[in-house]
Amino acid sequence: GENVEQHPSTLSVQEGDSAVIKCTYSDSASNYFPWYKQELGKRPQLIIDIRSNVGEKKDQRIAVTLNKTAKHFSLHITETQPEDSAVYFCAPNNNAGNMLTFGGGTRLMVKP
Amino acid sequence: GAGVSQSPSNKVTEKGKDVELRCDPISGHTALYWYRQRLGQGLEFLIYFQGNSAPDKSGLPSDRFSAERTGESVSTLTIQRTQQEDSAVYLCASSLAVTRSGNTIYFGEGSWLTVV
Numbered sequence: 001g002e003n004v005e006q007h008p009s010t011l012s013v014q015e016g017d018s019a020v021i022k023c024t025y026s027d028s029a030s031n032y033f034p035w036y037k038q039e040l041g042k043r044p045q046l047i048i049d050i051r052s053n054v055g056e057k058k059d060q061r062i063a064v065t066l067n068k069t070a071k072h073f074s075l076h077i078t079e080t081q082p083e084d085s086a087v088y089f090c091a092p093n094n095n096a097g098n099m100l101t102f103g104g105g106t107r108l109m110v111k112p
Numbered sequence: 113g114a115g116v117s118q119s120p121s122n123k124v125t126e127k128g129k130d131v132e133l134r135c136d137p138i139s140g141h142t143a144l145y146w147y148r149q150r151l152g153q154g155l156e157f158l159i160y161f162q163g164n165s166a167p168d169k170s171g172l173p174s175d176r177f178s179a180e181r182t183g184e185s186v187s188t189l190t191i192q193r194t195q196q197e198d199s200a201v202y203l204c205a206s207s208l209a210v211t212r213s214g215n216t217i218y219f220g221e222g223s224w225l226t227v228v
Contacts, residue, residue, distance in 0.1 A: 034216060042221075043203065043219040043220060043221050043222060044155070044219050045219070046216050046217075046218075089154070089155060091217075100145065100157070100160075100217060101157065102147075102155040102157075103154070104154045105153075105155070
């Protein structure tokens, strides 16, 4: 199965600063790379994803970059706001119909 | 409904009792997942159903845990002889069949289980 690791496990930033979370994976066949956000007491929800034919994707203040050679992809949040405080999970997969393995999660705290 | 529906949303049970948790996936989603999330922890895979294929049960922590799914519809997760360490949120998720566009999964609100 896929081995997925996230770093850091916790991240504290000042409002307005940038945050970067990295996800490394083991399956070279992975071709879909989503990030999920889970606010306290809520369900995880997809916030951005990228496919293997693209190196970077941006959506307003969030972006995801992919390095397939090194088998990692990263979530970038610029101009962080308190509402960005949440746990973020990555879940790289290969669309082969296998179960999804999530990273261990990164708890982001944005201090006002 | 429009999203993944889970019931009950909250369940308090006595140690040793059996519980049944229900998940109603998004219509048309052939893949269905159960995850367990303990307080402040990550998403622990339990079981995965994909269409009519044999389910992937590799994440079930013990033989007290079982799950069923009828066709491509409702799934139930059963925990027998509950223990205090079973206390957690049980999240169900579903997705479309494997496609080129990516395997985005949609989570339900979860069933919060407390074993006392």
